[in-house]
Amino acid sequence: MSVYDFTVLTSRGERKPLADYRGKALLIVNTATKCGLAPQFKALQQLHEQYKDQGLTVLGFPCNQFRDQEPVKDSEMQETCQINFGVTFPLLGKIDVNGPNADPLYAYLKRQAPGFLNSSIKWNFTKFLVDAEGRVVKRFSPTTKPMKLEGRIKKLLADAK
Structure with missing residues (x-):
């Protein structure tokens, strides 16, 4: 099984x-x-733009499980991300990442890369890096700045060639 075995909603x-x-x-x-x-x-x-032609895709999954911080409809969220942050990478449908209604993809991601102490997602902007074979390589905390992943992304892309 790999990440590529899942279907999500846009x-x-x-x-x-x-x-x-x-x-x-x-x-x-x-x-x-x-x-x-x-x-x-x-x-x-920035990571998406810089590395998309080399084989990286950033996928955003909006989630409203943490202090009601994504309360808007998916269409509104898309517009907000484009206007406020210039986002062009895929933003999919709003999901749950924890609990009984957790999206199956996130249940899988958490099994493959459990977090510190337990597998639950602690907050927004938890990141999972997945290789070109669909295997979860590493999980990163919400406070890990995306640009700190650049070295790992470069290596992952180089190894895929």
């Missing part, structure tokens, strides 16, 4: 097989536009 409610990203490295992030860490959107966009 912000328009359409089914999106992650197999569409087969052969690409992924940086999967649970996001929230009203979070104090929302400035990370700009750095995530």
Whole structure:
């Protein structure tokens, strides 16, 4: 099993097989536009722009489970991210990352890369780096700045060639 075996919903409610990203490295992030860490959107966009032609795709999964920091509809969230942060990387449909309604993708990610003390997602902007084979390589905390991942991303992309 790999990340590519999952199907998620887009912000328009359409089914999106992650197999569409087969052969690409992924940086999967649970996001929230009203979070104090929302400035990370700009750095995530920078990584996406800088490395998309080399095989990286950033995937944002909006989540409203942490202090109601993503209360808007998916369409509104898309617009906010484009206007405020210049986001062009895929932002998918809003999901739960913890609890009984956690999206199956996130249940899988947490099993593959448990966090400190337990596997639950602690906050918005937890990041999972996935290699071009769909394997979870590493989990990064919400406070890890996206640009700190650049060296790992470069290595992952070089190893995929």
